[in-house]
Amino acid sequence: MTPTDHAAVVALMKTYFEGLHQADSAILRGIFHPQLAYVCATEGDELYLDLETYMARVDGREPPAKRGDARDEAILEIAFGSDRIARVTARMSMMGRDYLDFLTLVRHNGNWRIVTKAFTYLPRKD
Template sequence: MDTDVPALRSLAQTYFDAAYEMDAEKFASIFHPSSSVTKVGEDGDVAVTPIAAWLASVRNMNAPKQHDFERDDQILSIDVERELALLKVKLQIPPRTFTDLLSCLKVNGTWRIVQKVMTSKV
């Protein structure tokens, strides 16, 4: 357990770096292949996107790094219970600020994101 919080902080840093670089492979390295991304969609209903489809869309996005946007990455909380963890993070992908809840499981000794629930504002 003493190594879990540092490992989760490292996972969060990889997540922040992947978002800043819009690096789908870096994201793929920390998401479990059966994970998904959930948000309130344009129609106001729940929208669930399988990780493979979400990673495909990431590959077509402009990276904040390409525009030298300033980073504001924050780990707001880390809650660990045995092989389960919940990370609450905040980051900027201009013009939006995102708050993400990352549900993680320790799979074969390695922390992986199994569910991302997100919201954003301009």
């Protein structure tokens, strides 16, 4: 894909990390597709949510930023399948857990949006 597409996905991911750190559903709504599929694949904690249910959970949590959690996040891979679909693998730590996210992005109304968020987590090893 173009350097512009790559830069747009990197910017989206910065917003993603910030929205999660701040537990701010308004920020996250700007990068999620309206038909988001949220999937927790952690054994014993499997979960499947839609956008509204996930945003309600975000709104109900204490922001990691307010808790004083240090930010620890990285984009591990960005892969483009076409000018309409991409995949991002990312990791982050928050709320005492290490997360591995597999995000599928689609171009929606001219902008990249996360349409699936499938992830797993482990207790954080300090």
